[in-house]
Structures are given as C-alpha cells and as structure tokens.
Amino acid sequence: MKTATAAAVQPDGDQDVPRVVLSARGLRRDFAGFVAVNSVDLDVHHGKIHALIGPNGAGKTTIFNLLTKFLQPTSGRIELLGTDITRTSPAKVARMGLVRSFQISAIFPHLSVLDNVRVALQRPSGLGFQFWRSLSALDELTPRARELLGIVGLDDAANRLAGDLSYGRKRVLEIATTLALDPKVLLLDEPMAGMGHEDVGTISGIIRSLARDRAVLMVEHNLTVVADLCDWITVMQRGQVLAAGDYATVSQDERVRIAYMGTEHE
C-alpha cells in the first residue's frame, strides 16, 4: 500500500519512469526472540534519495544489514535490479552494485588514504586475484583515485595512513571508497554523524550529485539534512514502518513527532 503511494507521489517531472532498483517485501529479522525488523516493505528508486529515519534501535542498521546480506532475513524477500538476492552472499551483492557505508567508520587503517581508494577501484578493474603482477599494475588506478579524493577534499591527505585521520575525515574517506565502486544503489548509514557543519555541506553536495544517476538510501538523524536532501522518507519505529512520504508529509505526522522528532523541530 505504501509502495503504491510511493510510485504515485513521485515528485517532479522527471522524464524517466521512476525505476525501482531495490525492493524489499515483508522483511523480518528476529534476534533470539526479539523482533528487530518486522514486515517491512521498502522501495528504492533510481535517481532518488531515500531516507530511513526513526528513533534509536528502530531497526535501521539492521535493515541495512539485511539488504546488503550481512544478515540473513528471518523471512521476506529482497530484489536488486529485478534479481532476487534474498539468498545471495554479501560480496556478490556488492558486486551487483549495492554498496554500503558503515555506521562505525570502516576504512583500512594501516593503508594509506590513496590505497584505501585504490583497493576499491581494484575490484571492478579485475586486478583482484592477480598475484603474479607487481604492485605497479595498480598505477593505472591512481588518477581515478586522486580524482575521487579530490571530490571529497582529501587530496592533501593522500599519503597519510588512513588510521591517523580524524574521525570526520575517516568518514569522508569511506565515502570516497564507496564512490570508487560506482554503485547503482548506495546505502549510507549516518554519513554525517560526527561531522562539522562545513563538511556536512560538502557531503550533502556529494550525495546530491551522486543521486543523479543512482539510487541512495540513507539513515540520518540530522533532520535539516534530511529535509534538504531527501526525496522520500520512511520512518521506522520498533522494527516497523511508522510512516512514509516526503518530508512535509512525514514531519506533520503526529506519531512521527512523538516517536522521533520531538517537540522542538519545526
């Protein structure tokens, strides 16, 4: 039912027929008797930014884990680009173009910043298993890696150890790595967490430009960002979908205000 509206309410006069690239039906996950996610339906559209919000512990990260197959759903079905991926391995899903970032920043701390990005570029380039070639085989990836670092403003840190970056810059690096895979669907778990205002602006810009030719699903607590950036919002509570719609709709919803936004948010 919600999905039907989702399709109907697609804003703007985009020429493309809005294309569902990632969809979940009846998703459920139990943890030893505790239901973390319960009958969730979700559609993510190409070219759109979709926000998943909700109070802490609502099950957002768990949904990410389910969609990316880091966790197996107890029941339900997931489709990526028309293929059933309910039983596919996480690496395979990633290769099919569904890439995530982590809530706790995920980088390779003892590699240089540049190498962090090159590792990501390596896979699509097919260099992964080449154990007989020298490392200079990777030089062909360097320009693109530099470019990506440039986009997120890390070019000055290319040669530092990733682990030495501050928290915020680690997250930025993680996004650059994610971009390197040129994903079709991007799942971002709290990309702005721990970032200063200026960076929030930068990242918003990056995300917006990214969404032009791919789908983005993000979890974010910063409502300003959500309001500003997202085309569609799903609000979760206690593992279930509480409401869905664009920001205006959702933010007027009394239940959402009580469960999530609090009274102060206008």
Add this chain to the structure above:
Amino acid sequence: GEISDGKVKIGILNDQSGVYADFGGKWSVEAAKMAVEDFGGKVQGAPIEIISADHQNKPDIASNIARQWYDTEQVDAIMELTTSSVALAVQGLSKEKKKIDIVTGAASTELTGKQCSPYGFHWAYDTHSQAVGTGGALVQQGGDNWYFITVDYAFGYSLEEQTAKLVKDRGGKVLGEVRYPLGSTDYSSFLLQAQSSGAKVIGLANAGLDTSNSIKQAAEFGIVAGGQRLAALLFTLAEVHGLGLQAAQGVVLTEGYYWDRDDKSRDFADRFFKRTNRMPNMIQAGTYSAVSQYLKAIDKAGTDETEAVAKQLHEMPVDDVFTANGKVQADGSMVHDMYLYQVKKPEESKKDWDYYTYLATIPGDQAFMKAEESGCPLVAK
C-alpha cells in the same frame, strides 16, 4: 699414521632431555669417559676424545648430528643411540658412511635383523632378550595368561609381539591387549581393562616414564595386591630408583647388568657412583663396555680404519665389567647373559640402591636370536 686425523673420536648420541634422559642420558656419556680413562686416554699413541649430543628422540635431528659429526668433526664411531628410530636412522647413515656404530640404548631387533650393518653392533639388550627374560621366566613360574598394555609405536609392538609369541610357545595365552598413545599420563583406564581381563600377568610393553606411571598407578588401583603380577618388559634401575620401592615392589624385570651382581660389577659401580652419585644401569654399563671394546679392537687392529676394527669387534670375545662371556655374532648382536630380577619390598632393601632380588640367569644363546634367525642379509646361509 694408522689412526685417522691423529685421534680417535667417539660420539655419544642419546636423549639427554626427553623421556629417556635417565635411561642412558648424560650418565652414559660419563660411562664412556670412564672407559676412555680406564683405557689410559690414548690408543695406539693417539688421544681419545668423547663428544656427545642430545638427539631429543628425533631421528632426523639424530641423523643430522651424526652426519655432521662424520662430515666435519672426524668422529670415528657413534654409540649409545637410545630409541630405536634414532638407532636405525644413525645405523643406516653409518653404513653409508662406512663408520662404526654401537647401539646400547635401543631395543629393536631390526638393528641386527633386516637393517643390520657390517659396521653396526647391538650391545646391551634387545626386545628379544627382554621378551625371553621377563616373559619366559614368568610363564615358567605359572604366569600363563597375559594382558598387554602396549605403547602405540613400533618399539611397543615388537616388545609385545615377541613376548606374546614366547608366552604362546610355552603354552601360555594372551587374553588381550590395549594400545595407548605414547606419552599418556593416566593409565587407570588401561589398568582397569587389564584387571577385568583376569589375566595373571600384565605385561607393560613400554619404557621410561610411561612404565613408571603405569606401575605407580597399578599400585594405587591395588593390581598387585589383587593377585596379578606386573611384568615390566623394559625397565631399569634408573626408573626403579625414580619410582621408589613402595610403588615398584614386586615388579619383575630383565637387565643385562646389575651393580650388585659380582665384585667386578660392584667395583665399577662404586667408581661410577663417585662421579655421578648414582648407580649405573645396563645402558650405562653397556656403553662403558662398548667404548672399551671398541678401543681394544683399535688397539688390536693397530688402526682405526672401519673395516679392520669391525673385523676385530666381530672376532674378539667380550669380557669386562658388563659381561664375562660376551661374543659378537655375524649380525652384529653382542650375545651375553641376561638376568631376571624382582624389585624388592621397601623393608627388604638393606642399603641405598639395594633394589633387586636375583631370580634367574638367561643364558646368552637363549636371550638373543641366533644370527641365522635374525634375517640379517649379511649372515651367510
């Protein structure tokens, strides 16, 4: 001259830190040094040198050391060689290198059987002598059904096999056996199995610490008190000393040497005791004997050249503190009398190291296999 490199160098290679370190160990090295001193320190005018190494019971380590000794240290002969796998490996190498080896610390009859060497000698005892000694004597005394507790490797098998054969040959029966992995510490389970088999004799086909622990636990479970006898198929004075008479009493065993046997043996033992603070067992005394005999052979041959010395060793009778009537067979086995003893009760022991009651002598030609039966290819049919 006649002596290569101007000196005679003997390597004592044995376990000095592992499970058999008391069996021969550094005391064998001491015995070898005594032999050299007793010989006067020189043979054919050339100095005699003893070197030693710890092979940790690993045949590969042993053969590496042996190889290095032969290749770079001008070692003329290697002796002791505790543990069959080590002895076989080193004997193989010695054969290839045309060097003399005299085994006193290992039991396998293979050494003088299929894998015999024209330059290899087996001195103090072997599995056959132990089987005949302990097994044969007990059957004679009415111990006609047996249960074996056997360590799970070649040495254990052959000890068990040869004893079992003897028991059966003499009309006895084998009621069962249990094979346990080397280095087990708890034998209660095996002892219970042996106990419930109802066998009159429990044969321990193992050695060293394993035997000590099995005997100790047998005492704890009242095996001997319950009327069964324990036959330790390879057990020497060193282990009896370690175990103490309280636990070891009543055990029947075979040795080729006991310090309190006669004046000659007592004299040697006293001198040995002064140096080491312990009495020698058959391995240590055997090593003394082997070194002495080797030196005598060189002296007689007038050279340390292997062929010549080996020829002398094969021909010369052995008469020393170890044995009075030893002779070397064509397969390299030194045939001599073995003795059956029973470990005394604590109250029977009159002085330190007074551990054994003499039961019987097993004449050499019974204790050891005939050269023709040994399967040694060198023995002319």
Add this chain to the structure above:
Amino acid sequence: MSELTLQERRTAASVRLEWGLVALGVLALIAAPFFIYPIFVMKMLCFALFACAFNLLLGYTGLLSFGHATFFGGAAYLCAYAVKAWGWPPEAGILLGMGGAALLGLVMGFLAIRRQGIYFAMITLALAQMFYFFCVQAPFTEGEDGIQGVPRGTLFGIVDLNVTMNMYYVVLAIFLIGVFAVWRIVNSPFGMILRSIRENENRAISLGYSVGRYKLAAFVMSAALAGLAGATKAIVFQFATLTDVTWQMSGEVILMNLLGGIGTMVGPVVGAGLVVGLENTLATSGFPVTIATGLIFMVCVLIFRRGIVGEIYARWLAPAADGGDKG
C-alpha cells in the same frame, strides 16, 4: 613511477639499502657452502622457506595457522615415498609433495576459513592433529622410524644430487624461487587485497570482495610453498619423519616468524636461521637446549618485540614499518 603511496615511499627511503642487503645475502648464500657445513645451510634454507611461506599467511593475510606442519611434513612424506617406493626422480617427488600440500591446504583451508582469529588457529590445529594421527597409524609412513634412506637421485636426469654441492645449489635455487614467489604475491594486486582483508574484513566484503576465496587462495599458496620446503628437506636429508608433522613443528614456524619479524620479507629467514642455528649449536653444547631456547624467546618478546628484523626496520629504516605489531 608517477605516484608514490605511503607504503612505497617508506620502501623508497630504504629501498636501496634493502636491495643491497638482499644482494649481499644472496652472494653470501652462494659462497656459504665453502665456509659453513653445507648440509647445515641447506637445513636453514628449507626452514627459512617454510617460515616465509608461513609469513605469507600470518604476516600478510593475518591468518594464524597452527597446523602448518601438516603441509611441511605431509609433503616430506609424499615426496620421500614417491622417490623411495616408486623410484620417482627428485623433481617429480618435490612437485608431488608440493601438490599434495596444496591439496591438503585446500581441504584444511576450506574448513577453517570460515572462522576467525583464535578459532581459525584452533581448527587448523585440530585438523593437523588428525593428520598427525593419520601419519602415526598409516603404514606407509613407517611410524616412529620414518621413511629413511630416501635416495637423492639425479635432478632432471643430469645433476647428481648425491654430490653435496650440487644438492646445495639446487636447494638454494628452490629457496630463492620460493622466496621470490612470496615476495611477488605479497607485492601484487592480490597481496593488496589480502592486506585490506587483514585490516578490515567487513569493509572488504562490502567492497565486493569474496573474502573467503582470497583467504583460501592465500592459504593454499602458503601450504604449497610450505610443501615445497618440506619436500626439499626430505630430499636433502633423505628422510621424512613424524617430527615434521607434530604440533611443535607448527609452533616452531610461528616462533621463527615472531623472532625474525612478522610481515617483513627477511624476518622469517633470519628467524629460521636463528632457531635452526641455535638448535644445532646447543645440541652438542651440553647446556640444556630448552633453557637456552626459552630464555631467548623471553628476551626477544621483552626486547625485540617486532622480531629482530622488524625491530631493525622500525628503529632505523622507517618510522611506519608495516605489520610488526599485529598479526
């Protein structure tokens, strides 16, 4: 080279020195048999190759296997048996050993790879113990005695390996090829992925890498190289024994790596040389081997934590030496 990553810059700073040392080392090895007992050097080389193979896994993939003796000793048995019982030429025996080790590695790796850290180590240990048991029980290994008197034979029908010097240079060649293989693998695109898996496995998965396959591949490569070392050792010493499949052997190779320096190219070689040399010297010294070895380990852990080579790197060659303090 247009762009230098941090890693490469570190290397660049010390690269000339390092290559210089390596060249010196190779020259020393070529000359060694004229000064040192060649069989001893061959033993060191075999263990050094074994240690390097192990380092490929521990140092560069972050997998601690406690069952590597299986590959080392298993290959030795296979090679010794083929050469002795079937009369195979040495090169075929060695290849068979290596292939067998790779196969064993595939099986063990397949089972163990799904577990991590200490659990991984324990599964490999358990499987290695089973293999040990197999070797104790199987008749072809000849139990405690081991397969003795393996003929060295003639390499490719031309080089008579019974000549010590011939044997020596063959072993040296095998060693160099093996170490080069490790170096190549580590410094390859594939090695880069291994490193990133070690750093952050989940992240590597989310980048689309089938982590299990990479680990398995590394495991099999390491097993094969360990097998190469073991098979060569069997030919050199004409011997294959249980010693080589015991857990203590698996432990020993870990020690060699720790002593030399995990995650450095030269470390395992130095570590192996040290351990083997120590065993050799102490065996005939009369001083209890275990006490000396024990003391050296204790001192190393307290003072040369990164291993000897790792410590040298860390102190003199680069502030950001890789891998020294993690596994």
Add this chain to the structure above:
Amino acid sequence: MTMIFGIPIQALLGQLLVGLINGSFYAMLSLGLAVIFGLLRIINFAHGALYMFGAFIGYLLLVHLGIGYWPALVLVPSAVGLFGMAVERAALSRLYRIDPLYGLLFTFGMALVIEGVFRFYYGVSGNPYAVPALLAGGTNLGFMFLPNYRGWVVLASLIVCIGTWLLIEKTRLGSYLRAATENPELVQAFGVNVPLLLTLTYGLGAALAGLAGILAAPVYQVSPLMGSDLIIVVFAVVVIGGMGSILGAIVTGYMLGLAEGLTKVFYPEASNLVVFVIMAIVLLLRPAGLFGRDA
C-alpha cells in the same frame, strides 16, 4: 550381565568414573587457563609448567622440609600464585597492549625454562610422592575399586571449580575483569585499578595450576615432563568450552575426561586425538565454542 557394545556395563561405569577423575584435572587446569585467557587475553603456555611446578614444590617441601600433603595443599598454590604474580608484574604486564601472540611466546619460553631447569636438576624419570595416609587405600564400589585419593581429587576439583566460577561470574570483580579485557583503559578511567586486578588474576590462574599440580603429585610421577603435553589439550578444552567462558572450561574439562575415558575403551590408540576431533566438530558447528557468546 548387561553389555554395551560388548563391554559389561559395570566395566563401563568404572571407565566413566576413571574418566571423570581425569576430567577433574582437565577442569581445574582449563579453568585456570580460561581465567587467564578470558581476562588477560594471554594464552598461558606456561600453564603446564606451572602445574608441574606445583607438583614439584609439593615434592620439595616434603623432601627438604618434611612438610606433608595437607599443608602443601595451601602452601603450593600460594607459592605458585605468588610466582605467577611476580612474573605478571615483571613481564606479562608489558604485553597486554600488543598481540596475544607475544604473551603466548613469552609464556612458552617461560615453560621451556621452568621445565628445563627441573629436568636439569631432577632428571625426568620422576620422583615419588606418596598418597597421604588419610586417603590411602581404596573403596570397593562393587563395579570397581576406587582409590580413596582419586575420590578426593574429584571432590576437591568440584569445590575449586564451583568456587572460582562463583567468584568470577557472580561478583562485581567478574565484570571488571571481563570489561578490562575489552578496553582496559576505559575501565581504568572509570576508577578501577586494572593493573592490580590483572596481576591478581594471573596469580589466581597460576595458583589453580599449582593446586592441580599438588593434587596430581600422588597420582602421577612428579616429573618435569608431566605438564608439557598437557597444555595443548587443556587449551583445546578451553576453546571447546568457549574462550573466556569459565563455566564452559569447567564443564568441557569434565566432559573431555569422560569422552577420553570412553575412547580408551573403544579405540585407545586415538585417546589423545579425541579432544581435537571434538574441537574441530564443535568449532565448525558452533564457532564460539559450546558456552561462548559469539563475537
């Protein structure tokens, strides 16, 4: 007579009881190891050596000072515990921040040295330690003759295991220790004297090993080799039980004794192997061990 697989049930009962006795030693040793590993993340390879050390101290007390079994039961664990604490202070405490491998290597070296020293001075064939008079003899249970001393071993180990478990799982101390393994700095920042805690923990683990040693002295020959092969088995027990799980170590210790006991009846050659087979199966099916919480 009822038979199971061709073995009379009485005999089987006897075997199980004997297995349980061995299990008591496993349980006590793996308990100490689990305490040390679970809380310090140090794989204490010296555990077997400390066990041997305990037995030897008991023996030396008897021979040189005439101090008998019962006082030794207190003195030995205290001595080994103190020794452990000294070692922890002097060396191990520097190793927490780094890879557990180093702790393993260090304790391995320590085990070699302790064993080597005893070997050097006392040889290997072992020294006798008599069963205390009070517990000499045995009881006929009908299906087997149970040496009284072995009965006592089971009892003593049960008391010790349950006591330690309660201490660690049910007191605040336990949560300090577990938290300190994860993030010692933070726990310290909360105001807990973590270094002291760790020293005491290692001392406790060592004392448990020492206690097992003195309990074992009358059963086995007091020999420098008595602990050397044990460590790997005991470590496997800890892994099967679930690393860091105290209860797991205890229960698995007893269970392994039983499993080994049965193997000794049906396939004695494999009795040393059984622990590894169990470990492989358990880890493949339950990665965190029987009682572990998965990571």
Add this chain to the structure above:
Amino acid sequence: MSEPLLAVRDLHAWYGEGHALHGVNLDVFRGETVTLLGRNGVGKTTTLRAIMGLVRKRTGSVVFNGKDLIGLPLHRVAHQGIGFVPEERGIFATLTVDENLILPPVVAKGGMSVDEIFDLFPNLKERRNSPGTRLSGGEQQMLAIARILRTGVQMLLLDEPTEGLAPVIVQRIGELLATLKKRGMTILLVEQNFRFAARIADRFYLMEHGKVLEGFAVGELNVHTELLHEVLGV
C-alpha cells in the same frame, strides 16, 4: 566561583610522534557547562582524553579540585570526581546492559540509582539483559551516559553525546543535561551540534590546530558570529 574546578594550563599531547595538542588552556568553574567547539580533527577529543590521562604522552598541568591530575595513575583520576563518556562510547560487548550500567565504581554519594536511570531511558530497561554491543548505536550512547550518572562524579566529560541520536533523544539528553546542571553538575562537552550546544552551554571554547583559539560566554555569541562562521561554518 573564584577557583576553577578544572584548570588546564599549557596542555600538550602526542600520539606517538604526532603532536596533537599544542598548549591548551581552559577553565571550567563549578556548576558550569562548557562546550568545546571546533572542526574535525582539531583536538577536542584529545583534550578530553588528555585531561583523563588516557593519552599517556602529555605535558602541562591539569588541576582538578586543587589537585594536579598529571602524574596521577589513570585509575585514581575518576576517584577525584571526574567521569568520562568517550566518543566511541566504549560499551562492553561481553557485559549485559545491566552489567555495563553498574560497571563504573561509585566514587561519591549523590549519583543516580539504577531505577532512576531506567526511568530516564526506558529503552535500556527493555534490553537490560542483552549484551551491550547488541544495542543500536543510539542505545549505546544512552548507556554510555547513563552509567556515569550512577557514579556520583562532580564533573562530566562528554564527547559528542548527541552523535547519531534521534532528535527526540537529543532533546531528552538536552533536558537531562539541564537537570544535571541544576543539580550542580559541572560539564565539559565536546559537540558538533552547535544548536544543541548553544542551548545548554554557559561558555564556549573554540579550538583550532590543537589550541584554544577563543573563549566566550553564551551572551557573547552574537559578538562572535563572524568568527564562528569562519571557523565552524555556522
């Protein structure tokens, strides 16, 4: 209010060779809430960690309640009355929520009881028997704050307590901090969420490059908008 409760003078700190703090000076008076502002990586977290002694390599002086904390062993610091809530939360995986909660020793009277805490954070009560790290990110953050409230410390060091929290919870935490303040708690806060900080703080310190650039009271905010804009982009 003459003597500051916490006085930091010329505090330097290093990570290995990396010099992270270059002489930080700041005062926090009793009952005050002070916020450290600054962009990513300027050393805010490091300042808190250096005050606690979690950064080993440090020089300068950190006087708390008249006692210099430098030179004090780490485990004595908390007993002076300071509690720390780290940025990465530091929830213990092997402890349940309950155990996590009662882990920090009580250092003084006046802390909250477990029941009071559960009233404040009903989520936690619901999951009290789960392993700590099975909580969602936000729940973990609550737990990290909650457990310090039990200990009765006079001063809290909070590193980005609102990070990753839902607005309702942020609001709740805002209220909580206000309550604590009323009870006389002294708070040193690191916060990226300027709006949140602005609502509860009495004073601000603006950090840059491992140094305090400027300190000002909440009343002076409008005077400093320029600077804030320039440094923080707000």
